[in-house]
Amino acid sequence: MFTPEASYEAICQIADLVAEDRYAEARPLLDAMTEIEDSVPLVLFYKAICIYEDKDDVECVRLLTRFIERAPRHKKVPYARFTIAICLVNLGAYAEALEVFGTVPEDYPDLKKEVTAATSRLELQKKAIAYCSGLRDAST
Numbered sequence: 001m002f003t004p005e006a007s008y009e010a011i012c013q014i015a016d017l018v019a020e021d022r023y024a025e026a027r028p029l030l031d032a033m034t035e036i037e038d039s040v041p042l043v044l045f046y047k048a049i050c051i052y053e054d055k056d057d058v059e060c061v062r063l064l065t066r067f068i069e070r071a072p073r074h075k076k077v078p079y080a081r082f083t084i085a086i087c088l089v090n091l092g093a094y095a096e097a098l099e100v101f102g103t104v105p106e107d108y109p110d111l112k113k114e115v116t117a118a119t120s121r122l123e124l125q126k127k128a129i130a131y132c133s134g135l136r137d138a139s140t
Contacts, residue, residue: 041071057087094122
């Protein structure tokens with residue numbers, strides 16, 4: 001069982017590893033902290049970031065959502081929301097991504113660029129769906 005002091009030290013070590021893009025080294029430390037995820041929400045945050053690097057967008061969204069639910073006022077929430085939106089873009093859920101981008105502070109780095117890209121992809125998606133709808137109508 002982790003004491004508060006041991007938890008703090010482990011989180012600091014994990015934060016350093018993640019900052020250095022050493023996700024594979026951070027993962028075992030995070031996995032060992034599963035029992036305290038709910039009481040130490042940063043475990044969820046860092047686990048999600050490592051999972052994002054593994055390209056598991058659905059699990060990343062799940063973990064970041066839990067992080068936000070447990071620590072809604074944490075300073076990393078804008079980063080978490082931005083990452084959720086990026087995952088949704090990766091999954092092709094452009095409308096949902098734009099909705100989440102709308103909850104990110106306007107001065108967040110790269111926000112405008114990502115919103116523009118997601119908007120463009122959503123418009124392409126809508127056009128493709130409209131074209132397919134036309135095909136269905138033509139074949140009946």
